[in-house]
Amino acid sequence: MADVWNLTCRPRWRRALRPFVRVSADARGLHVRTLLRRQSVPWGDIAELRVHQRPARTCWTRTPRRVSLIPHCTRERLLPLPRSRSSDDPAFDAEVEALRALHRRHAATGPSKVSAVSYGTPRRGWAGVLVLCPVLLVLAAMAAGSVSGTASDERAWKSATACTARTPAAERRECLTTTPAVISRTEDGRSARQPSWLYFTDGRPLVRAEVSRDAALEFQAGDRVELTFWRGQVMKVVGKSYAWHENVATAGTAAVFAAAFVLAAC
Incomplete structure (x- = not known):
């Protein structure tokens, strides 16, 4: 790897990411380019390039590996590329070794300046803004368009009453049905991204219901x-010492999201 002068790392398993994420290296330093910004770090500012390997959760899952940049004066940061889904990946190892070879070659002679985040030339910066603004405006329009439907659902939930023996089958989705159940086990999500579940004995009246982590x-x-059902969904789980209620979206919340997207676009 002593003769490596330039290197470009590209995503290998998602072609759609290639135009948006790219890491390259040359005699001047390490360059990270994404859709909206560019960042260049001189070799003289880099103390080390370290490989991080996250342990597998189970014996069937793989151990992903990534490269982190260790600067002299600022905090460590993970590079978007190169990355690998396996602990045995010759292509990943070769890219890491090529980056380290460039670092060894140029770290002693490279400039030692504070790494700066660059958003490219004014023309390129405006191009990113012109891409982002329409996206935010579309999201704002979608949020605003959902206000009326959200308000209708909110009113329907607040006015819903218990189903009776005389309630027609076609109207039972709009009334409240109450059913007893016994919890067989619980599963709490370890983070905000992981759902939490209540499982019911014999899968009755359903196998499981998603609830908050506190529940x-x-x-x-x-x-x-x-259990209280409304429109085929569990809305309440009431026990002897604890009760959980599903959060129903309100029109005010949708309006706040719409305003936030408009402000972000501006």
């Missing part, structure tokens, strides 16, 4: 609860 921690296996 999954409060309920216990063997608890007898009462």
